[in-house]
Each structure stands twice: as structure tokens, then as C-alpha cells.
Amino acid sequence: DAKTTQPNSMESNEEEPVHLPCNHSTISGTDYIHWYRQLPSQGPEYVIHGLTSNVNNRMASLAIAEDRKSSTLILHRATLRDAAVYYCIRRGGSEKLVFGKGTKLTVNP
């Protein structure tokens, strides 16, 4: 039970921003939101994580709603290399990652 909801697929054009939504309406106060992505024929790759505040790193930005029931992963300028399955994960205190189906992102040239 992944306890997050994501669209099955999304499309974007190269060099345009992409907003990937995630719903986690039953999140507890201590759960972090983690995002991973999996490129074809590779293992998952960490993207970003956060608890309450918006977070930025070199790969992406994470916007977390004030009530923490949803979040959005933002890729500021999509490239062809960003085509992957993106997983939004609620994570408590353990190392266990519960993956859902994720969102398959297609980037058009």
C-alpha cells in the first residue's frame, strides 16, 4: 500500500517546465515526502525530499502544500534525459521505501 496517488503518465516538451503532482492525503506529521525516478534499464535514482517547506536542489524543486496532503515535483527545464518513471513516496522513520506505480514522464523533442 503505497498511500500516494500519482497520474499514470504525463507528457512534456523539451526545455519546458514540468509539474508532477502527488496526493498523500493520509500523511502523518512525521512522514517525509521523497521522490525517486527510474530511467529505462536502470535502478531508481533519488531526486529530492522534504517535510514541510519547499525544497530545491540541482535536479528539481519540491513544493509541499500547506496542509501536506499533496506535493508537486517541479523540473524547471525538461530534457530528453528526464524521461523516466517518477515515484512519490511517503517515508516514515525506516529505510523502507514503498513504491507505487509512479508517473511515466515522456519528454518530446
Add this chain to the structure above:
Amino acid sequence: KAGVTQTPRYLIKTRGQQVTLSCSPISGHRSVSWYQQTPGQGLQFLFEYFSETQRNKGNFPGRFSGRQFSNSRSEMNVSTLELGDSALYLCASSLGVKNTEAFFGQGTRLTVV
């Protein structure tokens, strides 16, 4: 800094056999987790080891087992292989403290015939 290394990359086994997969984590990482990925079930957590102790276990039969050595390297074993065990087996390493990122290996592709 070397990444997570999984060996072998590909493996073909016959039903009823057993198999051992190996994972070398990133230097300094004490937690190793294992996942199974299949087209039907997606990515599923198998178990997690930290400092040679199993800390978490997923919902898999007892045929699936693992261990971790003092140098943090880990192995997982599947006995009495079934066709349904054909999958990509992924290992992830992390520092093992709360909410640090996990780094995944390329996986071992196991085919059971």
C-alpha cells in the same frame, strides 16, 4: 566515490535451484535494502539490513533470505526457485539514519526457466 555494485548482472536458473545475489554498498553506508521489481507488481521491498541485523522485512515467503557482513556487503538468497521469481533484484544502500537518500545499484536480472 564508487556506487552500489551488484553481482552478477544477469543470471539464468532452473526451477527448484537456489541463487545468491551480492551487493556492495557505497563506502561508509551501513544500511542495505533489497527490492524485487516485476512488470506486474512493480517495485516491492524485500528486507533491510543495518549493521548486520535485519531491521525490516517485506511480505515475501521464507524462501527469500538475506544477510549482511561486517563490511556492510550484503547477500540475498532465494531457495527453491519458482518461475514467478524471475525479476530484477535491486539493492540500495544508505547511511541508515532517518530520511537520508538511498542509492540503488543497477540490479541483477534473474530469469528462472
